[in-house]
Amino acid sequence: MNEKIDITLTINGRDYPIRVEARKTLVDAIRDDCGQTGTHIGCEHGICGTCTIILDDDAVRACLMFAVQAHGRKIRTVEGLASGDALHPLQRAFITHHGLQCGFCTPGFLMLAANALEQNPDIEDDELLDILSSNLCRCTGYQNIIKAVRAAAIEMREARAAE
């Protein structure tokens, strides 16, 4: 159980060669072995969605996977959402619409919403609400999170149309 395995996690385009026990969760490896602490841990049983990351093309809960299962796959975390100093439209919208208070659930919501809008930029509102209801927030009452995601979706659609 305590034997360590060599793997490489690819996070936001950078390779992290690490040695972990097979039982180490992906979220612990991202945080403790790769130093990317923007991904938070809220329940470790797959309900709160605080640890949501994008693995290849899917939003997943990093507490429900072992690090070894992510070897060789592409991981995106909140640290990779902005392009340099230019914030992602979702990040800007969360600030403008006061979509965060303590900020602990925010990275999970950002990655969840970013993935939903990437998968389907023209996503119907009802489906968006369904997806966003898979994560928990204890501060905002969700109202401003929805406002922010809707605003960012519109902005991203308009930017795409202008291209």
Add this chain to the structure above:
Amino acid sequence: MTQGPYPTPPPARARNVLGHPVTRLEDLPLVTGRGRYAGDINFPHQLHMRIVRSAHAHGRIVSIDTAGASALPGVAAVWTNADIADLSPIDFRADKSSEALKPFRQPALARGRVRYIGDPVAAVFAEDPYLAEDAAELVQVEIEELPVVLSASDPPGEFEGGRSGEAALLRHSYGDIEAALRAAHTIIELDLATGRHSGVPLETRGAIGRYDAARDILELHGAAKIPHRNRETLCRMLGRSPAALHVHESHVGGGFGIRGEIYPEDVLVLLAALRLRRPVKWVEDRREHLMCANHSRQQRHLARIAVDRDGRILGIEDEIFHDQGAYIRTHGVNVPNRTMCMLTGAYRVPAYRALAHVRLTNKTPAATYRAPGRFESTFVRGRLMDAVADRLGLDRIEVRRRNLIAASEMPYTIAFDEPGVEELELDSGDYAALLDKALAAFGWQDLQQDLKRRRAAGESVGAGIAIFLEESGRGPTDNAKIAVDGSGAVELVTGGASLGQGFETAMAQICAETLGVDYQRVRVIHGQTDLIDHGIGAHAARATVLTGGAVHVTAAMVREKALEFAAELLQATPAELDIAGGVVTRRDRKDGPSISLAEIAKRVAPGSKLLRGRTPQLAAHGWYNTDHTVFPYGVHLATVRIDRDTGQVAVERFMVAYDVGRAVNPLLIEGQLVGGCVQGLGGALTEEFRYDASGEPLAVTFADYLMPTLRETPDVAVLLTEDAPSPHHPLGLKGAGEGGINGVGGAIAGAIDDALGMPGAVTQLPMSPQRVKELLRQVGSPHEA
């Protein structure tokens, strides 16, 4: 010493930044993953702590075998109570101290007995958190089971050595209740209960202890809420001077009253850091959090109300059974006291008598959660008022309106007979005006017709109301330090705390408005005991009011100093000058001669000739003192729809109407009110810490403890008013942290009654689908209130 009454402060439109909905200073690191929460803090060579917890709700510890755990490679130490026998139990805050309650304090590790499932029994310190968990599982604890007490309305058990489990019997009363009962046209008695639930922040607790032997300083990282007060308690417990123990707050993932109190784990990491001479990190897992962090709210009320024929209140009497859980933690008996103190709310109640039994049970210890005692008492008061309306055949709103304390009666004092019970001096408010505004904004009249129509069509829909008072800004004092540097940047050091509520932005706005700078130039420091000696922290909606008062006072001192020197440099008098955007100009000639605060800061640097004996630096350290609590107030309105097949209650609409005196930042206040409201909906409908007959907790994951998701959350409308600025605050401020949650239980209860067509049906919270179904089964039989 206190000042005031203060003149009515100007509205936001006459201000530059105070009162404006500006975006937060806090947000950039938080949306980019650069925040630093307790779990993100690491020190080289650190150990990880894991707590071995009781698996029995009540029992005598026969033996604890730590040999297997200690033998595991990588385990540095395993402690039981025998290893910390000299450490006092977790102490009360200084202002909550009471000799009579001391026997009920919790030891950091159980001594002789375990009293709830989750009670810390042993602590393991290891090189790696996974290893620490492995080792903890090897600790063998033998327990001889004892009978459990699981309800505060059952006869109290024995705590130990013949000491009763009724830790305290508290009283609040005034007026002649016997005479009120004799004179009553109608007396209504209700048996009501609020369920056990809690704040449950998304970030679990965390604590990192570090001993810097080179400087002989012990540090606690991951602190929150009340760093300075906690330092006092920790110094007392660990025998250190305040200069040798520092408490550091970083980002905090939600507080809600439960985080930031001193718990066993905080003391253990400090003691271990001292003894093992390595940093010690502890991060709670969710299961531990749900079993060990403070629970709250669970009370049973046997309440009576006496009214005249018109529904005017003659008196209220209440016997409260407060389920304290296994120990009395840092707040002492604050929650039952606040419950009794605030039970009469916004109503004129000529006679009042409340009695609270504070009883220990074999469940997780309970303490404060957002709007402590108010969520509970507003539910009770609302149930009483609805029952009066029903019994006398009056409109629910009309009964309430008849009993509201009038604006002309302000300030309105409620003084209790019991010595030492603080009186309430309601400072300002026009409760009826807010009620009218809320009803109009919600469209209450039309709504009643609409609901009637829908009920006739077979839907189970109804509306409910709650009216409440909040309390905030209790003194006595707080302070702030402000310094402007040679670049024009402003550093504001406070003893406040930030739990995610936007404290930094609010303080920066107050500082910026008073001083005359851009709020984004203000860097706000909080929660660092090594940077400022005193601080009130962030609790009981104090931060904005009290610390905000201190920031205002201090910024005014810096402003005065800046104007004094600017006057000399610009050959004017201070009264002729103004500061805006960090630049001093003449009031009558904004484009005339000017000097920036940055330049003034350079000109008054130590050694400057300009000083001529005056104190250098563009800086000040100011204090704000007050003897007064300020009382904001609110109205909650809700409509619900009940699915008769499943018993599920869907909240269709909710309005929070709230008078905040003066808003520092309406964007942040609305965020507080909506967020609080949704937490309240959880407590009213789904969240409950239930136990089985052996004391086994049944809600230990988020699959059992059901917090609202976006799908259960209605669009919450906010009506924020500023009709009654506090005359006791220089900026007219009142607190906003708890106004969103206070009345939710009361309003939802009334709405469910209305939807079921069963007045008085709701007697307990939460109204889970099971309980609603139970009520639906009774619909066939006529209901007796």
